[in-house]
Amino acid sequence: MSDSRLAAVVAKPDAEAAIASLQTEGVYDDTRRVEAHDADTVALPVTARPSETAVRDVVESDLPRRERGLHDILRSKGWEEDDLDAVPASWAVVGSVVLVDVAGCPNPESVGEALLALHGEADTVLAREGIAGKTREPEVEVLAGEGDTETVHTEHGTRYAMDLAEVMFSPGNEAERAGMADRVEAGERVFDMFAGIGYFTLPMARAGAEVLAAELRPTAYRYLVENAVLNGVQERVEAYRADCADVAVEEPVDRVVMGHYEAHERLDSAVAALRPGGVLHLHEATPTAELWDRPVGRVEAAAERAGRSVEVLDRRVVKGYSAGVEHVVVDARVP
Known part of the structure; x- marks a missing residue:
């Protein structure tokens, strides 16, 4: 053969x-x-x-040779070069779903069909149309394929079941999700204050951490619980459907993860949950002009209100959030 x-x-x-x-x-x-x-x-x-x-x-199997790219497929379908200039340069494959932004693109349905031809492992193409409200509900439209928005996505061995029409998933945060598994140690107690479907909870639990996970939205909470079972870590994940500020942390934790752009509103609760010397990870969407004064200043102010101090361990840009705004993380030890 x-x-x-x-x-x-x-x-x-x-x-x-x-x-x-x-x-x-x-x-x-x-x-x-x-x-x-x-x-x-x-x-x-x-x-x-x-x-x-x-x-x-x-x-x-005589599998056909892969065409060079999306432009080549569309060009073979008769697209003019001027129209090709408006074709998206990037997209993401999440399980069996392709996510793409087609704003300003002519004939987006044709782009969807071409993306299905390019990615045989996918069966649905969704147009991303934004995120709505503080709960960050996704706005999507089916462009091509079966229209099944529920899928299972695998990253570095962690499996995430989700419905992309109901819950947010950012492929650009992959390195940060995987990195949390390297930052925790087996046996650590962690409070994930905005757990979602388990973005950070799952890799940390797979690394041996004991995670207290809070998620308010019913659909995301359901996937959080299902994903703990899917990854075989249900014994290390204590999930609560609640606002994180309302979760009683009976014993101070070693680490708090705040993976939401409005997480700074719960900094007082986060500091209160941390044992002396514990580590805080604050995510924020910060205007470039305010790096790093605003996110670091918010952590310092919360610690000061609790009569504690701050040691900044790391600060990093995860990805661009919008024009002039960055998704950043501050890692800080709170003695």
């Missing part, structure tokens, strides 16, 4: 994790496309039989 015609067959929900594993193993063939194998499985192109990645079967 020619290596150039091999394909590994996996269940469709496992495709994203399998591709990442095959890439790590060094046998994924990114010159050919992923395509459906049958109603429930997909064929992933490989250069050799995988020895470390769990697959259902390895078959001979």
Whole structure:
């Protein structure tokens, strides 16, 4: 059997994790496309039989060569160069869903179909149209495919089940989510004040931390509980459907995570929950002109109100939030 015609067959929900594993193993063939194998499985192109990645079967399959990119697909469909200038330059694959911003793009449905052709592991393309209100509810529209907005996304071994029409998921925060697993130690007690579907709770719990997780929104809370079970960490996650300020932290914790842009409004509760010498991680959307005075100043002021001090351990920009505004994190020890 020619290596150039091999394909590994996996269940469709496992495709994203399998591709990442095959890439790590060094046998994924990114010159050919992923395509459906049958109603429930997909064929992933490989250069050799995988020895470390769990697959259902390895078959001979003439998977077509991958076209060079979105522009090439649209150009082959007759798009003019002027229209191609308005085509999005980036998008994100989250499980079986492609998320894309098509604002100002002509014929977005055609772009959606082209993205499905480009990503055979996906079955739905959603247009991102913004985030509504303090609860950060996503506004999306189905552009192409089956229209199934519920999916399971895998990052660094952590599995996130979610409905992208109901809960927010930011692919640009991947490094920060994964990084929390490296920052905690096994046995640490952590208070995740804005847990969502488990963005930070899950990687920390998988690293051995005991996490008290608060989430007010019913849908996000449901996924938080389901995801703890999905990742086998339900014994290390104590989930509350409540405003984090109303959660009674009976024993001071080693670490507090505040992963919401309005988290500074709960800084007093966060400092009160921390043991002496505990660490606080404050996320904020900060105007570039106010880096780093505003986020650091807010942590210092909260500590001062509690009669405590602050040692800034790290401060970093996660990603751009909007024009002139950055998503930042301040890590601080509070003696």
